[in-house]
Amino acid sequence: MESKRLIFHIDVNSAFLSWEAVYRMQEGLSGPDLRTIPSVVGGDAKSRRGIVLAKSTSAKKSGVITGEPLANALRKCPDLTVVPSRFDFYQKCSANLFKLLEDYTPDIEKFSIDEGFLDMTETIHLFGKPEETADLIRKRILEELKFTVNIGISTNKLLAKMASDFEKPNKTHTLYLEEIPDKMWTLPLRDLFFVGSAAADKMRRIGLHTIKDVATCDVQILRSHLGNKYGDLIHRYANGVDDEPVASREPANKGYGNRITLPRDVSDYDTACQVLLALSETVGTRLREEKVRCNCICVELKNWQFTSQSHQLTLDTPTDSTGVLFENACRLLKECWDLTPVRLIGLRTSRISEDSFEQMNLFDTQKSKKMKELERAVDQIRKKYGTDSMKRASFLKTDTLTDHAVSKEKHLPFS
Numbered sequence: 001m002e003s004k005r006l007i008f009h010i011d012v013n014s015a016f017l018s019w020e021a022v023y024r025m026q027e028g029l030s031g032p033d034l035r036t037i038p039s040v041v042g043g044d045a046k047s048r049r050g051i052v053l054a055k056s057t058s059a060k061k062s063g064v065i066t067g068e069p070l071a072n073a074l075r076k077c078p079d080l081t082v083v084p085s086r087f088d089f090y091q092k093c094s095a096n097l098f099k100l101l102e103d104y105t106p107d108i109e110k111f112s113i114d115e116g117f118l119d120m121t122e123t124i125h126l127f128g129k130p131e132e133t134a135d136l137i138r139k140r141i142l143e144e145l146k147f148t149v150n151i152g153i154s155t156n157k158l159l160a161k162m163a164s165d166f167e168k169p170n171k172t173h174t175l176y177l178e179e180i181p182d183k184m185w186t187l188p189l190r191d192l193f194f195v196g197s198a199a200a201d202k203m204r205r206i207g208l209h210t211i212k213d214v215a216t217c218d219v220q221i222l223r224s225h226l227g228n229k230y231g232d233l234i235h236r237y238a239n240g241v242d243d244e245p246v247a248s249r250e251p252a253n254k255g256y257g258n259r260i261t262l263p264r265d266v267s268d269y270d271t272a273c274q275v276l277l278a279l280s281e282t283v284g285t286r287l288r289e290e291k292v293r294c295n296c297i298c299v300e301l302k303n304w305q306f307t308s309q310s311h312q313l314t315l316d317t318p319t320d321s322t323g324v325l326f327e328n329a330c331r332l333l334k335e336c337w338d339l340t341p342v343r344l345i346g347l348r349t350s351r352i353s354e355d356s357f358e359q360m361n362l363f364d365t366q367k368s369k370k371m372k373e374l375e376r377a378v379d380q381i382r383k384k385y386g387t388d389s390m391k392r393a394s395f396l397k398t399d400t401l402t403d404h405a406v407s408k409e410k411h412l413p414f415s
Helices: 015-026 057-061 070-076 087-101 130-145 157-164 177-183 197-205 211-215 219-226 228-238 269-290 322-336 362-385
Strands: 007-012 039-041 081-083 108-112 115-119 149-154 172-174 255-266 292-303 308-319 342-354
Touching: 007 015, 007 087, 007 130, 007 157, 015 039, 015 087, 039 057, 070 081, 087 108, 087 115, 087 130, 115 157, 130 149, 130 172, 149 157, 157 172, 157 177, 197 219, 211 228, 219 228, 255 269, 255 292, 269 292, 269 322, 269 342, 292 322, 308 322, 308 342, 322 342
Parallel strands: 039 081, 149 172
Antiparallel strands: 007 115, 007 149, 108 115, 255 342, 292 308, 292 342
16 A cells, blocks of 8 residues: 555765765865865866756855756856766765665665665664654765765655755655645645656646646646646646556666766757767677677657657677667667657667677678777776766767766666
């Protein structure tokens, strides 16, 4: 029964900024704690390239927002300290976090690099009351890992996630069904999970301004303005209804993938292909690290109405090549996309096999061999000197959409 479920949502406070601060403390680098000054993780301050990936509390007070161009953030806050991302270290911090969380339940869903859901229904009796247990988890994370998290507690994933977004940082909040009128319905509708700016504008035009307005609105009105599927979803969410389980763990090596929610909607093929190239690089690197190949490639798209579509193909021979992934991903994109603006692009691979042999086309043998050697050499250089030590020339000519195309998005469950 819904009333018997107990879900925690763990969300790292300003994840990349916090983890960068931890790195600097561990390395003994001089300067103030980034969390105590106006600062962001987001790129090169001199070239003003990149987007804001994470911001400090004082930067937020100056109007800096996550996802905006770095140049805009610097105009709002001229004394802003800007540091580039250190994604390899952030992955280690994330891994340490989820390893710690395994002490409390085996039922964990990694929602993104810096947040996840814990189904505590069967294990909470081992630790005590929910809020006391959440406080204990927060204390351990701060003492052992040196960063802070917010924890939301409820009977489903939606409400737990909403609760974790309340006052920050380093807080525990509850949002049970009986607390919805006081704690959730008074919030602006833009704060409701899955409500984007475009959908919020549509609802405001028909007089809906708060989550309560949406919750008490005739669902037929929402359907007529937002579509049946999305209208139903938003109405359920506004009333705190969500029966999605905490996802079970996938078998090892079932597949590899990555996806990115874009800072702005994309509606042209060339830009979308640039994003696919960035995703192909990360997925290809993962395959080569694990010494496996994939035999199936799938492209995922999600538009502003959160309508998803996917298209896949089976390869003639298994591959771990970034180039092959990218070439086929672009082909899939062209076949399935009508240029409707998309907010999310993903790349998945499946039908994984051991990297024991490769069946090559006779005419492509030398080309394939050289490309394989090149990709592995690039992998080694990036592993030693950092992800940004080598960049494709095409990324230098594009806008900020691909600068951090793999930054904060969740790796798929089999990642």
